[in-house]
Amino acid sequence: MSAAESMAQTGGAASVRFTGANIAFRRLVERGALLELITFGFYRFWLTTDIRRHLWSNTEVDGDALEYTGRGKELLLGFLIALAVLVPVFLLYFLAGIAAERFKAFASLPLYAFLYLFGQFAVYRARRYRLTRTIWRGVRFWMTGSGWSYAWRSFLWGLLLLPTVGFAYPWRMAALERYKLGRTFYGTLPGSFGATGGQLFRRVWWIWLLGLLPVVALVGGTIAATVARRQGFVNTSAPMILSRLVIIGGFFLLIALPFLHAVRKATEWRWWAEGIRFGDAAVACALPPAALIGIYWALIGMGLLLVLGFGVIAAGITVLVSRLAGHAEPLAGSLAGMPVWTIVAYAIWYLVMVLAFGVLARIFTLHHVWRRVIDACSLLNPEAAADVASAGEAAGALGEGLADGLDFAGF
């Protein structure tokens, strides 16, 4: 923060803002979900591309909007190439898994580690694809570095999370961002990451502790109640009442979790944005910690409404099934006795529900958060980013395809 402030004194500040209309994005993702349904999901490549095009071209830095030059066809191609890579990998993984199961439990752990590494490799390569299709003022962003090198870092830092009960998380984030941004360029202007893990830790440690509180209360209360019962305490005795109160308190504390998550996200976004440097240009971010609370609660409210709506529909289907099907087959399992149309009805119900939740998630956690964060940022020292010569080439979409295939995909 102080570095950013001192920079603000030497140079000027330029505005960064989001100019898109909510309704335009909503229409885009609703239409996209519908098309995903009728194209068996294949439309996802074009939907992802359209979402990025919308977000990028409505993000204005110092008066000039970004441009996203990626295309859906590239993502489809990347996916197909990734398949050619992933099919043999999955087959080997499957066979190795069977072989490993013979030697009991932990034998398959290295395989998970390998898939994780592969996923992180894909994440890095996918970032490269997105970055090299990001244009501002006629000059592209690009990056060097190796996907495997990044994957190793991510993995080794990830190993540290377990013994430190997650407290290594800020330093892990900082190290990975340093790796990524330190190898990122805007034209000939090198990027870097100026924020540290310590800074993030100082801002989020209390959130982490508070987040553990309901878990501790629920687990601790349950254990205490069990122990008290074993030792012969009756329901009205003080230890039983006390442990029950702790459990009830834990439930109420669960309500606090979305607040904590929203505050953590806002704090992280701000910390991350303030760490971004390109040459002497930097980003200032005035996102208040409470900025995202409304967005997350709106998402929860809408999500609950959806659950209610789809619950009613499912109940309707079930009633219809029991009316028409008559009796259940004892020999056949739970699904096997149903006629085809009920399976199809449930499958469509399931797909529409998944798509509806996807629409919600994209509107709130992607678009609204993006807009809020972008609007809170400004570019410090914009003169340092003027007169930058173009450099870098567009990278292939294999990483995107791998990330899609491994379920590691971002936006």
Added chain:
Amino acid sequence: MADPAPVSWPGVFFDGQSNRRRTVAVRFATAIEIIEDGTKLAVWDYAHVRGVDAPAGVTRLWSTDAPPLARLELRDPAARRDVEQYCLDLTGPGGVRPISVVRIAAWSLAAACVIVGMIWFGVPLVADQLAEVLPLSWERPLGEAIDRQVRAVFPGTPCTRPDGRAALATLVANLQSAAHLPIAPDPVVLHSPIPNAFALPGGRVYVLSALLDRAQSPDELGGVLAHEFGHVSHRDGVRRLIRDGGTAFLVGLLFGDISGAGAALFAGRSLLSAAYSRDIEAGADGFAITVMHRLGRPTAPLGALLLRISGPREEHFSILRDHPLTPERARRLEQENAAPSGPELLDPVAWQALRAICR
């Protein structure tokens, strides 16, 4: 169009070499002229001008003759009218063209048909071929891995009353003398309220205790076991595994990230696998018939047991039933039935001990 009135509009130009923002005058003459302080920076032929992504209210142009990232931005609505009037190939190669949803939908449908075709015809074919060539030494560890999962799903403990186990061993030995399985089978009885029996890859056979309660003679239970041994002999377990795995993979491919692995398994396992199982069950029934004939025992009791468990009613036809229509199977077992000519599979004392194995 030969001599358009040379009007000049304010614009912003990026030459694609550096990110310098140039405020320019844009003239629509015989070509687009981009002028900064009286100096012509670029002249873009109308036919080569393409439109690219821009926020609402901005027209962003690129020329195929310019560097790939050169951009010209116009904000004046009147200037945009000129662009639309003169630049007739804005969506040409390199420009942003509206994607054809119909084309994507048509190709998706074609791809879906291919994948469904692979699931319907390709996967069973591959599974059959692989099941033939996969050595038994591979199948056994596979079975052990699945065995662990099955035991997690069926928490019922194995029934271990010694005299019951001895009776089961006798019954199995009698059947094996006619079945000649490559691995001597060792069925396990599990506590469960569901009357059923099943075979896993690697030759493991499970009998659920409720089936013992419903069985009324050694011939009925012997028929069930012979049927399951048929699955073992035909290596249906591996076949099913390969088929389900392949189907789940292909369904996952079809729906990608929108439905997740859960739906893929859901659809893969129930909707499609049962469709081929009619032939497989008929095959296992055939095996059971052969074994019972060799032992000189009747085949009708197996059909009677099936009917007793499922009930005689068959109202709606469904491809989803795991077993072929029970009356159809019972009819076949009735037709193949022969009067007993061989010794009983179990004496009455051993039969009672076997039925009490779980008590």
